[in-house]
Amino acid sequence: MAAQLDALGASAYFTSPNPTRINPTKSVFFGTKLPSTNSTMPKLKSLAISSSLHIKNGDIEVPRKLMDDVEFLNSTLPTLKSEVFSTAGDGQTSVEINVLQGEMLEPGGGFPELFDESKIIKNKSEEIEPYLNGRCIYLVGMMGSGKTTVGKVLAEALGYSFCDCDTLIEETVGENTVAEIFKSYGESFFRDTETEVLHKLSMMHQLVVSTGGGAVIRPVNWRHMRKGISVWLDVPLEALARRITAVGTDSRPLLHHESRNSYSKTMKRLSALFEERGEAYTNADVRVSLENIAAKIGSEDVCNLTPTVIAIEVLLQICKFIKK
Numbered sequence: 001m002a003a004q005l006d007a008l009g010a011s012a013y014f015t016s017p018n019p020t021r022i023n024p025t026k027s028v029f030f031g032t033k034l035p036s037t038n039s040t041m042p043k044l045k046s047l048a049i050s051s052s053l054h055i056k057n058g059d060i061e062v063p064r065k066l067m068d069d070v071e072f073l074n075s076t077l078p079t080l081k082s083e084v085f086s087t088a089g090d091g092q093t094s095v096e097i098n099v100l101q102g103e104m105l106e107p108g109g110g111f112p113e114l115f116d117e118s119k120i121i122k123n124k125s126e127e128i129e130p131y132l133n134g135r136c137i138y139l140v141g142m143m144g145s146g147k148t149t150v151g152k153v154l155a156e157a158l159g160y161s162f163c164d165c166d167t168l169i170e171e172t173v174g175e176n177t178v179a180e181i182f183k184s185y186g187e188s189f190f191r192d193t194e195t196e197v198l199h200k201l202s203m204m205h206q207l208v209v210s211t212g213g214g215a216v217i218r219p220v221n222w223r224h225m226r227k228g229i230s231v232w233l234d235v236p237l238e239a240l241a242r243r244i245t246a247v248g249t250d251s252r253p254l255l256h257h258e259s260r261n262s263y264s265k266t267m268k269r270l271s272a273l274f275e276e277r278g279e280a281y282t283n284a285d286v287r288v289s290l291e292n293i294a295a296k297i298g299s300e301d302v303c304n305l306t307p308t309v310i311a312i313e314v315l316l317q318i319c320k321f322i323k324k
């Protein structure tokens with residue numbers, strides 16, 4: 001099903017490659033300037049333009065937030081139909097107007113239909129990779145925030161190696177699991193080994209590193225992570241508790257409990273930990289908020305966000321950080 005879309009613009013000013021795919025749930029406008037009076041304007045909810053376009057605000061305010069949406073929307077915008085109308089026939093100076101008709105979202109969000117995730121992540125990685133100069137990317141965030149899952153996707157896209165700190169700690173200590181290390185040697189021994197591992201990693205290049213949720217609490221760890229770019233995966237606690245309840249708490253000693261009502265216990269424990277650590281996460285160079293991604297692409301639940309969509313946002317935010 002398709003929806004009529006308010007989208008027009010002067011094609012002469014389109015940048016290459018032209019945007020050819022439009023999201024019908026958002027009105028999209030392409031062009032060099034926003035006309036101050038236009039019947040489509042009251043319906044205009046979102047803007048997809050390319051960065052090289054010159055925007056004259058006229059009567060229309062273009063909030064910064066909207067501008068931030070641009071890169072994402074511009075990447076892949078499904079369009080059912082595109083037609084160009086020209087005023088040349090009327091003997092006027094030629095102005096071409098593009099009217100685009102978008103495709104409807106699949107029920108439940110339909111990211112794969114709307115965004116060609118694999119293409120976007122490939123393009124974005126290729127664009128960013130030269131600017132990284134081999135710097136490692138450190139993913140920080142609470143337990144269950146997706147550091148490992150998203151980290152693997154990111155590493156693959158960038159042609160980097162993926163490293164999991166917990167695994168390296170297990171290898172260093174010679175114990176099978178983090179839970180066993182906590183049990184046999186205690187948390188402070190675990191933290192010392194974590195720092196040792198981060199120190200070693202800080203001398204390496206082209207790695208995406210999934211750190212443990214508590215790595216942010218020691219300032220010395222930040223000194224190591226500053227050698228690369230740190231990214232905080234900011235996930236609502238409810239989503240973390242749901243994910244962790246689904247897989248169980250056996251591998252996460254700080255959350256482990258033998259309770260049947262594991263969601264509420266996990267939620268309580270996560271809230272207490274976040275209370276202690278929330279501020280430390282803000283030390284990261286870049287914050288990737290799942291709530292912001294969901295709002296950006298019109299998804300109601302952060303649980304619908306695929307690891308690739310999150311990895312794309314990581315790349316976008318790193319790009320902004322590098323350009324600063």
Ligand SMILES: Nc1ncnc2c1ncn2[C@@H]1O[C@H](COP(=O)(O)OP(=O)(O)O)[C@@H](O)[C@H]1O
Nearest residue numbers: 142143144145146147148149243247305306307
């Ligand atoms: N975007 C996602 N969508 C659905 N499930 C996810 C997503 N990211 C992570 N998960 C799941 O949540 C759990 C915790 O993820 P993980 O990557 O191990 O987190 P972390 O390394 O931060 O502790 C895993 O079971 C994983 O499959």
Ligand SMILES: O=C(O)C1=C[C@@H](OP(=O)(O)O)[C@@H](O)[C@H](O)C1
Nearest residue numbers: 142143144178212213214252253
């Ligand atoms: O938050 C924490 O203090 C911890 C998080 C765990 O890693 P994940 O964040 O990968 O679960 C692991 O390092 C250890 O259980 C301690």
